[in-house]
Amino acid sequence: MKNLFFAGVAACALCFSATLASAQTELSRNQIINSLQGAQEKVEVSADALQRAALENIQKYPGADSPQTIPMYQQLASLRQFNIEITFDFDSARIRPESYEAVGLIADALHTPYLQGQTFFIVGHTDAKGDRTYNLELSQRRAQAIREALVTTFQVPGSTLFSVGLGEEQLRDPADPFAAVNRRVQLINMGYN
């Protein structure tokens, strides 16, 4: 317990981005709970299979942009979910200090009875800038980094969390492929085991 850290928000202490954060729509634990709770149905999709499907999408439909949605991903559309912006160092899976609090809020939500015992996908997405395969791998490493932060620093049981990176294969705003809304982390409640 002693080496527990959770974080000094390094950049925050300097730039006072706490003010910035609250100026934007302030994120709360209960917001995350409300969006994620109430899993009803069960969808038989494994994180590994979804990850493979994303790679196959690139192989099957090569080119600068993804022309096709992944059918397996569409199956998840009706599930309880929440989109959150987590910022990373450029071209890196290092979570930026200003996002530590957001990851902490996810952890606090996952530690409540409303969400305990359920399984979650942590799905990383990029915008369409750059190479598709590169984006896929980067988003995969970033989703993995969030999972590791939750499991280590924030003590969420690892057996309930699966990470997937979909790169730019599933843009949130296909009409504006470089838009910031495309860069997001999607938490999806996969229901009870």
Added chain:
Amino acid sequence: MKYLLSAIAAGMIFAAGMTAQAQTVGFADAIKILAVSCGADIDKYCKSATLANNGIGQCLDQNQAKVSQKCNADRTVVASLIAERLAAQAAAPELCARDATQFCKGVKPGAGHILRCLLKAQPSVSEKCNTAIDLAGYR
């Protein structure tokens, strides 16, 4: 000596202040506290450490001798407040078992249904269970 005493006093006030408000803290609040106490140290000693593998915690441990006294002290306090919250979360179901039977008859356990019921029944719920819910950070 005078300095040392005032440092200890300051530490006690910090701890007391926190206990008075919250008694336990969650992870997001912990980060807010440590951002202030350890931000400068992390910038100085742990610039490339990551949150992913508990790297920042390990880095602060390794640099304990250099890290500011306030950061070291607050980390200890915050760590114990988090430990207390997790322990309170683990203990809450049992501490509230009697109230659950009494006030939440027919409520299906799981998915937070019992908790939701107990929160609604707060005025009737026993002090023991209400305190357990407070310490677990469930309100």
